[in-house]
Amino acid sequence: xxxxxxxxxxxxxxxxxxxxxxxxxxxxxxxxxxxxxxxxxxxxxxxxxxxxxxxxxxxxxxxxxxxxxxxxxxxxxxxxxxxxxxxxxxxxxxxxxxxxxxxxxxxxxxxxxxxxxxxxxxxxxxxxxxxxxxxxxxxxxxxxxxxxxxxxxxxxxxxxxxxxxxxxxxxxxxxxxxxxxxxxxxxxxxxxxxxxxxxxxxxxxxxxxxxxxxxxxxxxxxxxxxxxxxxxxxxxxxxxx
Numbered sequence: 570x571x572x573x574x575x576x577x578x579x580x581x582x583x584x585x586x587x588x589x590x591x592x593x594x595x596x597x598x599x600x601x602x603x604x605x606x607x608x609x610x611x612x613x614x615x616x617x618x619x620x621x622x623x624x625x626x627x628x629x630x631x632x633x634x635x636x637x638x639x640x641x642x643x644x645x646x647x648x649x650x651x652x653x654x655x656x657x658x659x660x661x662x663x664x665x666x667x668x669x670x671x672x673x674x675x676x677x678x679x680x681x682x683x684x685x686x687x688x689x690x691x692x693x694x695x696x697x698x699x700x701x702x703x704x705x706x707x708x709x710x711x712x713x714x715x716x717x718x719x720x721x722x723x724x725x726x727x728x729x730x731x732x733x734x735x736x737x738x739x740x741x742x743x744x745x746x747x748x749x750x751x752x753x754x755x756x757x758x759x760x761x762x763x764x765x766x767x768x769x770x771x772x773x774x775x776x777x778x779x780x781x782x783x784x785x786x787x788x789x790x791x792x793x794x795x796x797x798x799x800x801x802x803x804x805x806x807x808x809x810x
Contacts, residue, residue, distance in 0.1 A: 571697050572785035580793040581714045582802075582809040585706040585771070588620055589692040590743055593699035594684040602627045602688075605634035613638055613689065613739050614758075614766035617706075625690025630682075637762075641740035642687055644679040661762075663735075677736065680744040689742075702743055703781040704757070705774045706767070710801060710809040712756070715774045717792055718784045719754045728753060730780070738763035742775050752780035 574587060596602065601624040605611040611634040616626045633639045636647035648656070654670045657663045664670040684699070692703060705715060716731055723730040733756040734745045741757030757773035758764060776784065787793050802809060 571692070571694060571700070572782055574692075574781075574785050577718070577784055577787055577793070580787075580798070581707075581711045583705065583707070583711065584810045585621060586623075586691045588689060588704040588706070589700050590702045590704070591686075591688040591696055591699045592682050592684055592701050593686050593688060593696060595696075595699075596627070596686055596688075598693065598695045599625050599627075599688055599690070601625060601690075604628075605632055607632060610635045612763050612766055614763040616689070617766055620690055623691055625688050628687040628689070629685060633687075637737040638739045640679055641737055641744040642680050642682070644681050650674070673735065678740070678744045678747065697778075700778055701749055702746070702775050702777060704742055705776075706758075706771050707774055708770045708810055709772070710805065712772050712774055714792075714798065714809070715754070715784065716756075718787050719752075719776070719780060721787060721791060722752070722783050730754060731756065733759065736760070738773070741773065746777060749777050750779065751777065752783050753777050754780050 578587070603616060603619050603624050604627050613626060613628070613634055619626065628634065628638065628642060630643045630645060633643060639645035639647055654667050654674070658667050658670040664673060705711070707715060719730045728751050730752065731754045734741065736745050738758050738760035741755050741759065745755060746753060754774060754776040757775050758767055758771070792798055
């Protein structure tokens with residue numbers, strides 16, 4: 570069973586549901602599924618209101634909403650390399666040269682699902698074996714608390730507990746982790762193309778399953794019950810949102 574996140578959620582005043590991303594063969598445990606339209610391009614973050622209303626987004630190799638999601642979640646390429654580089658480097662101005670963009674694409678991670686279905690929606694108590702990452706949607710104050718929490722059990726020489734990689738918002742939820750088995754977090758929703766689908770003050774903080782467990786282990790000996798956080802809450806009128 571997944572650990573209980575209630576204490577953490579209460580102490581940092583989480584407002585939005587915690588979101589799980591699942592790679593699964595079985596849809597039956599999941600209810601209230603929604604899917605991207607097959608007629609128009611849809612970013613997965615257009616389904617943020619659905620996640621907030623308890624619904625789960627169902628993605629497959631043949632129906633994943635947009636080319637970026639197809640690439641990052643299913644390793645499906647929707648355009649040839651040359652046009653992809655021109656789009657990202659020239660049309661959108663995301664890298665200083667074609668060469669740099671080429672290097673980034675060569676290095677960039679994409680995910681290859683084990684099963685047929687990828688699901689994104691409110692974290693469930695069931696299906697833990699299929700859970701890949703957990704995402705918190707948070708404001709800057711809550712992000713600060715989660716970053717401290719991610720560092721809490723870290724020692725020198727460990728893999729960096731928090732990353733902020735360059736890439737699409739969907740990639741930051743899964744593919745841009747080098748190793749899903751280690752406790753690690755990514756500061757996400759930094760992709761300009763998807764931010765229009767989130768409230769302007771909201772960022773994503775995506776963690777591996779082992780990092781989620783560590784965050785849920787934070788107790789009253791940690792900063793969650795200490796003066797720094799208390800002072801910040803007081804300055805915000807008693808809550809972090």
